[in-house]
Amino acid sequence: MVDFLQFLVAGLSQGAIYALVGLGFSVIYRATHIVNFAQGEFVMIGGLGTAGALSFALPMPLAILSALVAGCVAALVLDLIVIRLARFAPALLLIIVTIGASVALRGAAQLAWGRNFHSIPSPFGSEPLHVYGVAIMPQVILILVTTVGAVVGLQWFFRRTRFGQAMLAAAINPTAASLVGIELRHVYTATFLIAGLLGMIAGLLITPLAMVHFESGLAFSLKGFAAAILGGLGSVPGVVAGGLLLGVVESLSAGYVSSAYKDAIAFLLIIVVLLTRPEGVFGRRSTGRV
C-alpha cells in the first residue's frame, strides 16, 4: 500500500508536468492547427533561465522574471516566424519549422547557459514530508497545486474574459472571428505566449526536483505531446487528464510490471487510444461539419 501510494505520488507529479506541457501543445493546436514541437524547449528555458540568473546572484523572484522574459521573447519570435509562414506554407512544413525552432532554441540555450545540468532550489527545501510512510517532497505538492491553479486560471481566462473568448472563437472559425472584429494576429501572439508560459511554469516546477540542461526540452516535448494526444488535443480538462494518466500509467507500470518497459507500455496505451478513440480518451468527438 505504501509502495502503491509512493508510485502514485511519482506518477501524479510527473503527470502534472506532462499536463502543463500538453496544454501548451493544445492551445497552439486549437488556434492554429500547428503541432509546435518546440513546446518542450520552454520547460528548459524556464528552468535553465532561472538557474542561469541565480548564478549571477539575482534574487529568486528576479531570476524567475528574467527567465520568463527570455521565454516570452522566444515565444514571440516563434509566433512571428510560424504565423508569417503559415500564410503560404503547408502544415507539414510548419511542423518542421517548429522542430527547427527547437533546435535553434537548444543552440541558443547552450550559448547562454552552457552545457551543464542545472537545478534551482525549491522554496520548501529538500527535506521530504512523511505521510503514512510515503515520502512526499513539498515541491511535489507545489507542482500539483500550481498545475490545478494553472488549469483553473486557463479555464477562467477562456470562459470569463473577453479576450479568452475571442481566442476560443478564433480557434473555432477564424474567418467568422475576424468578421466580428477579432484580430487574429493578436490571438496567435497570445496563444504562443500562453503556451510558452505554461511550458516555463512546468520548467520552474520540475527543475528543483530534477535537473535540466540545454537538451532537456526534447523529452518534455515528447511526453507533453503524448499527454495532449491521450487527452484529446482540443480540450483543457482532457489534456490534464491525459497528462496525469500518462504519468500514473508510467509509474505504475514501472512499479508493478517492469521499469524497462514503462515507456513502451505508455506508448502502447497511446497507440490503442489513437486506434479506438482518435479524438482522445476525454476529447469530444468532432462534428461532421466543418
Next chain:
Amino acid sequence: MSIINRSLAVLGLVLVTCGATQAQTSKPIKVGVFVAVTGPGSFLGDASKKTFELYTQQFNKNGGVDGRQIELVLYDSKTNPKEAASLARKLIDQDQVDVLIGANTTGEAMAVVPFVEEANIPFIALAGGSVVVDPVKKWVFKTPHTDQMSVEKIYAQLRKEKRSKVALLSGAAGYDQSCRKNAKELSARLGIDIVSDEQHGSGDTDVTTQLTKIRGSGADALIYCGAGAPSALVARNYKQLGLTLPLYMTVGVASQAYIEAAGPAAEGSRVTGSAILAFADMMQDDPIYNVSRSLHDGYVASYKEEPSAFSGYAYDALLLTVEALRRAGTTDKAKVRDALEGLKNIPGVNGIYNFSATDHLGFSADSMWIVEVKDGRYRKVD
C-alpha cells in the same frame, strides 16, 4: 567553440607552412583529437578538451618530443558517432595527423575503428567500453577504466563487507546497458545475487518508483549503472526516500560535477574511478603519485576546478603518445604503433600501463579506487 578551434587549426596550418621552409626537421608532430565538447557526452568531452589544450602546451614548453613541438588539431564530435567518423577521416586525410586520439563514448570509438584500421594510424580511444580493445585491434588502444572494472571493483568491496544482494538501476544509454550486462554476467562468478534490476528512460525526471521497488527488494547494496547528470537525480531521489542501503556509482560518474549537481544528496555515495578523484588521499610513494600530481596541480591552477577521472584519460593518452613517439624516434605510423604496444610500466593517472600484443588497455581493476563523498569531497574508501 569548434569554430575557434577550427580557426586555430587553420592558423596552425599556416604557421606550419611558413615554418616548413625554414627548418624541415622541426616540423611539429600533429596529434588529431576529436572529443564530445557538446551533446550528451559533453561532461566527458569538456574535461578532455581542457586537458588536451593545457598539457599540449605544457609538453611543448618542456621541449616537446625531442625538440619537436606537438600541434593539436582538436574538433567537437558532438557525442555523435557519425560526426566522429567524419572528423576522424578529415583528421587523417586533410589534416594529415600523425596520431589520432578521441571518442569519449564507446559508440563514437566503434564508428571510427574501421577508418583507423584502413588508414593504418595509431588511435587511442577515450571510451570506457571494453569492446573497443576486446578483441584486440591492431591500431586501437585505450586509456579509460571500463564499466566492467567498476563492477568488479564494487563486487570485491561488497564481498569484503559481506554483502551479496545487489539491486541494479540503469539508464538507457549504451554505457548504462553495457555496465548492466557486465554486472549481471559477473555476478554469478563473484558470488553476487542480483535481486532487483530496474531501469529508467533517458529523459526521465523521477526515479522514485524504481527506488521504491528496490527498497522492497531486500537488496543490501545499490549499484547505479549510469553516467553524467542522471546520477545526481538518482542520488536525490535516494535521499528523499530515505534509503539506507549503500549507493555505488561507477566510473561514468567519476567527476566533481556529480557532487556539484547532487549537492548534499551526494553525501555518502560511493564512486569508482582513478585515484586522482581523491588526490588528497594519495600516498607519496604511490607509483602514480607524481604523474597524478602533475595533472592535478596544473589543472587546478589553470581551471580552478578538480580534475575528474575523465581528465586522466585524456592526460594519459597524451602522455602515452609522447612516450611512444619518443621511443619510435619518428612519426612513421607503423613504428609509433609498435612503440605503443611495447610500452611497459608506464605510470599514468589511471594506473600503470603495460601494453602487449594481447592487451591494448594495459591495466586491471586493481588500479581503481572506490571513493566516498564526504563533506562535498571524494575520500578514499579502504
Next chain:
Amino acid sequence: MSGLSINDLKVHFGGIRALDGVDLTFGSSGIHALIGPNGAGKTTLVNAVTGVYAPTAGRVLFDGHDITGLPAHKLATLGVTRTFQNLQIFWTMSVLENVLAGFHLDSSAGFLRGLLRGPALVRRERELTTAALGLLRLVNLEAKANNPADALAYGELKRLEIARALAGRPKLLFLDEPVAGCTQSEKCDLAEVIRNAARESAVSVVLIEHDMRLVMAVSDRVTVLAQGRILSTGTPSEVRADPKVITAYLGTTQSHLAEQVHAVAG
C-alpha cells in the same frame, strides 16, 4: 461623405478580369441589390471591399475614410461587415453564443469581461443576452437560442449569420446570396428579416441575390454587374426597364434568370 464609395475598382486574377473598373456608391441607409449572372464579379466585389482580396487597382472610401485593403477585423470596428456565400458559423457554440460572439466589439463589454465582478458582471451578461435574444427574434430564431449551431437547418444558419452580423451594430452589411439554397418559405422569411433589419437596425444593406422576385421586392436600388463592369444602376423599375439589362440577360445562357427578369418586368 457618408456611405461607401468605390472608385475604379479592379481585381485581376492572372488573365481574368473579375472586376474591371467599377465605380459605385452605397448610401448610408436602405437596401442596395447587386445582381448579375454567375461569374459577373459580385462576390469578388464584396471580397475586395471587405479585405479578403487585395484590389489590383482602385480605391474604396467609407464615410470619407480610405478603407482599401483593410482586413476584416478593422472593417468591423468601422462598421462594415458581411456574410459569406458559404456559411461561417462557430459550429461548436450554441445559437445564442454565436450571436454573443458578435458583441465582441461592444466596447461597454470591457476589455476583460471577467474583471467585472459580482452583480455588475451578472447585469452585464443579462443585458447582452437580452440583446442577443432580441436579434434572434428579429431573424425568427429565438426559439432555437439554446440549440447547438450545428443542429440548425441551412436557412436558419443563414439567418443566424445575419443576426451575428447585426450584433456588431454595422453601418454597412454585405449579404452574399443569403437565400441561395433556401426553400421558398425560408426565402420569404429572409426577405422579411432583411427588410426588418435595414429598418430597425438602421443598417445599409448590400444584397447579392439571384432571386429577382426577392430583389425587386426589397431593394431600394439595384446595380447590375456583368463581366466585371457595371451594366446598369438605378431604382428597381429603372433597371427593369433598361434595355441593356434585358439584352444582357437574354443573351446569356442563364435563361431562367432572363425569364425571371422578363416576368417581373412584364
